[in-house]
Amino acid sequence: MVFDCHVHGPAENGTFWQWHPVTRDAGDMVRYLRDCGVTRVVVSCAGSQRSRTAEDLVIGNDIAYRLSGDPPGRVPSRAGWAPACGRGREAKGKASSEVSPPRQAPAGQEKRSFPGFVTPACLVNPNFLEASLAELERAAARGVCWVGELCGYIAGYPFTSPTGGATAQFAEIVARASALGMVLHLHAGTEEMGRLADAYPRARFVIAHIGDSAQHCAERIDMVASHPNVHMDISGAGSERVGILELAVTRIGADRVLFGSDFTINDPGTVLARIQRAYLTDAEREKVLHENVARLLGP
Numbered sequence: 001m002v003f004d005c006h007v008h009g010p011a012e013n014g015t016f017w018q019w020h021p022v023t024r025d026a027g028d029m030v031r032y033l034r035d036c037g038v039t040r041v042v043v044s045c046a047g048s049q050r051s052r053t054a055e056d057l058v059i060g061n062d063i064a065y066r067l068s069g070d071p072p073g074r075v076p077s078r079a080g081w082a083p084a085c086g087r088g089r090e091a092k093g094k095a096s097s098e099v100s101p102p103r104q105a106p107a108g109q110e111k112r113s114f115p116g117f118v119t120p121a122c123l124v125n126p127n128f129l130e131a132s133l134a135e136l137e138r139a140a141a142r143g144v145c146w147v148g149e150l151c152g153y154i155a156g157y158p159f160t161s162p163t164g165g166a167t168a169q170f171a172e173i174v175a176r177a178s179a180l181g182m183v184l185h186l187h188a189g190t191e192e193m194g195r196l197a198d199a200y201p202r203a204r205f206v207i208a209h210i211g212d213s214a215q216h217c218a219e220r221i222d223m224v225a226s227h228p229n230v231h232m233d234i235s236g237a238g239s240e241r242v243g244i245l246e247l248a249v250t251r252i253g254a255d256r257v258l259f260g261s262d263f264t265i266n267d268p269g270t271v272l273a274r275i276q277r278a279y280l281t282d283a284e285r286e287k288v289l290h291e292n293v294a295r296l297l298g299p
């Protein structure tokens, strides 16, 4: 299995997050991933990433749920793909019969689904705090355990205040997600990720991107190594540098390093080529390729 924890799905208008648009639809997205050898992905909606209203969040999260094959109005059963969120916590969703009927995709919106391939993620925006907390509850009830990738710089909010800790709004999101057993996947600075991990030792974080320069990569790797509640998704420019993945596994340990590509922005095949050729044991490679993300998502 090859499990990519960092994929951006289509926005509500069908567009993808890409420097120059070439991916036409969700079928294209999945075909590209499969051609690279990817067998499963965590997908968040590119539209929710740029949410300007609370409604944008709901619409985008519904797109991710629909891509996974579970209509947005239905809470999937434990027998389906969806695990309970983290640490043996039981999913607290209502039975399917107690929730509203499935909402249909609006005209022009992606209607195809890829069950077993797409694992949906929930996005939130602290600028819409009440809606975000409700979205976390809705996601957890569906068995959705992954929150992110949260990109505050895109959506227009900070994770932390200049004086140190999480902003009041983001603190509420971390607390609620953590209480629900969810994983927070953050596009965060090295130092602010360390501060959040210190402030919330029981929360589970994944920091996106291994770094750019040699020094930047080493700093991020050392921060993760010293914070046991932080995992690292290796997407980004530094992952292609021979030796950097090996450095991450040596210092952090193979259990907290995850394959992430940042597709549809970056090519999953380039990241996979480096993982496959890296000086790792077979057991370490399997952990990076799929076991670690599956453990984070699993019961």
Ligand SMILES: [Zn+2]
Binding pocket: 006, 008, 149, 208, 262
């Ligand atoms: Zn990303």
